[in-house]
Amino acid sequence: MDLPSLRLSHEFEPIPKLFHSTATGQCFTHCVTCNKALLQDGTPYLVEKAVRNYPGTGVHDILLEYAMCLGCAEQLRQELSVESKTRIDAYMAKNVDLAARREALVSLPDPFLLDNWLANCLVTGEPVNKCTEYQIFAQCDGPDLLYGYMPYVLSEQAMSQIQELISPHTRQILDDFMDTHFGLPPELRALLQDRLVLI
Secondary structure, eight states: OOOOOOOSOEEEEEOOGGGSSTTTTSOOOOOTTOOOOOSSSOOEEEEEEEEETTTTTTTEEEEEEEEEEHHHHHHHHHHHHHHHHHHHHHHHHOOOOOHHHHHHHHTTTTTTOOOTTTBBTTOOBBBBGGGGGEEEEEEEEEEEESSOOEEEEEEEHHHHHTTTTOOOHHHHHHHHHHHHHHHHHHHHHHHHHOOOOOO
């Protein structure tokens, strides 16, 4: 997606616990793909978590989580088929105005309250506390979370719609990524194989 460049001066905060590794309770320290150290200032990277939620209980499980440097994220995206990238970009352009969303959020009285940015699915608008599954995405720089066009949430419904746009080639690339880096048991792999999407 072509978006206006942002020059962030104060739109960041120390990475909140929500985007920490559940395995360590601390910030992710290395890229899942190349093992690059991430916590030095000036090191941009993405964090993604897949969450199973139990609405009304306050309970949720983290099904999958990782951090990936922007270099590896771009390399992975380049491996996806042109058809898939074109379809996903068109889908997002049709359903989401990221620039308008950000403008609305930063105009709030408390513009960098994380709960506001993650309250609803980016695409469908479904409240996250009503979702049974969803994924959260953030862009970070060293020890800080950036409030650019991320963070955001994609609901299970949105993820399913995006999956319908993906070619067999792209599905194989993403499956190989899952197998290489996570070694999930068959039942969890089957659950998550249609949930990994690099936007």
